[in-house]
Amino acid sequence: MKIFWLGFLAAIFVLPLAVATYFRLGFADVQSDTPPSTWESKIMGVAVRQAIVRRATQQPPADLENEERLVEGGKLYVNGCAGCHGELDKPPGKDWSHFPPVPQLPAIGTHYTAAQSYWIVKHGIRMTAMSAYGPFYSEQQLWGIAAFLQNIRSLPPGVQERILAKPASPPASN
Amino acid sequence: MLLLLLSAAATVQFGLMDVSANAQIPSWFEQWYSASVRRSVERQASSVTPLAPATDAEVIGGGRLYLNDCVGCHGEPGKPPSEFGATFYPRVPQMTAKGTDYTENQIFWIAKHGIRRTGMSAQSDGYSDQKLRLLTAFISRLRTMPPETMRAIVAQAKPAQQSAEPKK
Numbered sequence: 001m002k003i004f005w006l007g008f009l010a011a012i013f014v015l016p017l018a019v020a021t022y023f024r025l026g027f028a029d030v031q032s033d034t035p036p037s038t039w040e041s042k043i044m045g046v047a048v049r050q051a052i053v054r055r056a057t058q059q060p061p062a063d064l065e066n067e068e069r070l071v072e073g074g075k076l077y078v079n080g081c082a083g084c085h086g087e088l089d090k091p092p093g094k095d096w097s098h099f100p101p102v103p104q105l106p107a108i109g110t111h112y113t114a115a116q117s118y119w120i121v122k123h124g125i126r127m128t129a130m131s132a133y134g135p136f137y138s139e140q141q142l143w144g145i146a147a148f149l150q151n152i153r154s155l156p157p158g159v160q161e162r163i164l165a166k167p168a169s170p171p172a173s174n
Numbered sequence: 175m176l177l178l179l180l181s182a183a184a185t186v187q188f189g190l191m192d193v194s195a196n197a198q199i200p201s202w203f204e205q206w207y208s209a210s211v212r213r214s215v216e217r218q219a220s221s222v223t224p225l226a227p228a229t230d231a232e233v234i235g236g237g238r239l240y241l242n243d244c245v246g247c248h249g250e251p252g253k254p255p256s257e258f259g260a261t262f263y264p265r266v267p268q269m270t271a272k273g274t275d276y277t278e279n280q281i282f283w284i285a286k287h288g289i290r291r292t293g294m295s296a297q298s299d300g301y302s303d304q305k306l307r308l309l310t311a312f313i314s315r316l317r318t319m320p321p322e323t324m325r326a327i328v329a330q331a332k333p334a335q336q337s338a339e340p341k342k
Contacts, residue, residue, distance in 0.1 A: 011175040011178070012175075012177075012178055015175060015178060016178075020206065023206070023210040024206060024209060024210050024213065025213055026210065026212070026213025026214040026215075026216060026217045027214070027217075028210065028214055029214065029218070029290070030211050030214040030215060030218070030289050030290055031218065031287035031288060031289075031290065031296065032287065032288030032289055032290040032291075032292075032294065032295055032296050033287050033288055033296035033298065036290075043186065046186055046187065047186040047189075047191045047193065048193050049189075050186065050187060050188060050189030050191075051189040051190070051191050051192065051193040052189070052193065053189055054188070054189035054190070055189070055194075096296070097288060097295040097296040097297070097298075097299055098288070098295040098296075099288065099290030099291060099295075100290075100291075123194035123195060123196050124194060124195025124196055124261060124262070124263065125193050125194075125195055126192075126193055126194065126195045126197070126263035126264075127263065127264075127291040127292075128195075128291065129262070129292070129293040129294075129295060130195065131195055131258065131261040131262040131263075131293060132194070132195045132196035132261040132262075132263075133261070134196060134261075135257065135261060136258075136261075
C-alpha cells in the first residue's frame with residue numbers, strides 16, 4: 001500500500017517538476033521570430049477562447065452598431081491598433097515578429113462577439129503582446145472599438161471613408 | 175499522471191484559466207519565468223559574435239534610437255516608469271529605471287529575435303545589425319552612464335524624432 005501511494009505522489013509531482021526544470025534550465029526556445037508550433041497554437045487558442053467566453057459577460061449598449069459609434073471606434077482602431085493588427089486600406093501582411101503572431105483583423109475579421117472584444121481590449125491577453133487598454137480608454141471608447149471590430153469586414157457604405165478621412169486642416173493664419 | 179493531464183485539459187476546456195493581462199503576477203511565476211528566459215537567452219546568445227567595444231558616438235546614436243522607438247514601453251530617461259509597459263503580462267522591464275543584467279551580446283540577440291509570449295517582438299525587420307549594435311551599446315551602459323551624458327543624449331535626440339517608425 002505504501003508503494004502505491006509513493007507511486008501516486010511521484011506521478012503527480014514528477015511531471016510538473018520535469019517540465020518546470022526543462023524551462024528553468026533554458027532548454028525552451030524564447031525567440032519570437034519563428035511561428036508557434038501547431039499543438040501550442042491549438043492548446044493556447046482553446047484556453048484563451050474558452051476563458052474569454054466564460055468571463056466576457058458584460059451587456060453591450062443597446063445601440064451598439066450605430067454609425068457614429070462605428071466611426072468613433074474605427075478612428076481609435078486606426079490610431080491605436082492598426083500598427084500591430086493591420087491597416088484598413090493596405091493589403092494584409094503576415095506578422096512573424098510577435099509570438100504568437102498578431103491577428104491581422106482587417107483581413108480575417110474576428111469570431112469574438114462585441115462583448116468579448118470589449119473584454120479583450122480592456123483586460124488584454126497575458127503571455128501575448130496584447131496589453132490591457134482599460135486604463136487608456138473610456139467605456140464608451142471600448143464599446144466603440146468592439147462595435148467597429150464586429151463590422152470590420154462588412155462596414156456600411158461610406159463608413160470606412162469617414163474613418164480614414166483626415167481631420168479638416170485648421171484654417172491657415174492670415 | 176493521466177488524472178493530472180485530464181484536469182489540465184479540463185481547466186483549459188472550461189475556460190477556468192485566467193487570461194487577463196491586467197492581473198497581479200504571482201511572484202513565484204515571475205521569478206521562475208524570468209530565470210527561464212534568462213537561461214535560454216544565455217544559451218542562444220552565445221552564438222552571437224562578440225561585439226567590438228562601442229565608441230561614444232555609437233552610444234549616442236543608440237540613445238537616439240532608444241528614445242525614438244523603445245521609450246513607449248521601456249521607459250523614458252528621467253521620467254516615471256511607463257504606464258503602458260505596466261499593462262503587459264509579463265510586465266515590460268523598465269530599462270531607464272533599472273538598467274539590465276544582460277550582457278551586450280544578449281541584449282543584441284533579444285532585440286533582434288524578440289522574446290516569445292511577451293510584448294517584445296523581433297526587431298530585425300526595421301533594424302539592421304548595425305542599428306541593433308548602436309542600441310545595444312546604449313542600453314548596456316544605462317546603469318553606468320553619468321547623468322550629464324544622458325542629458326546630452328536626450329537633448330541631442332529631441333530634434334530627430336521624426337525618423338524611424340514606432341514599434342511597440
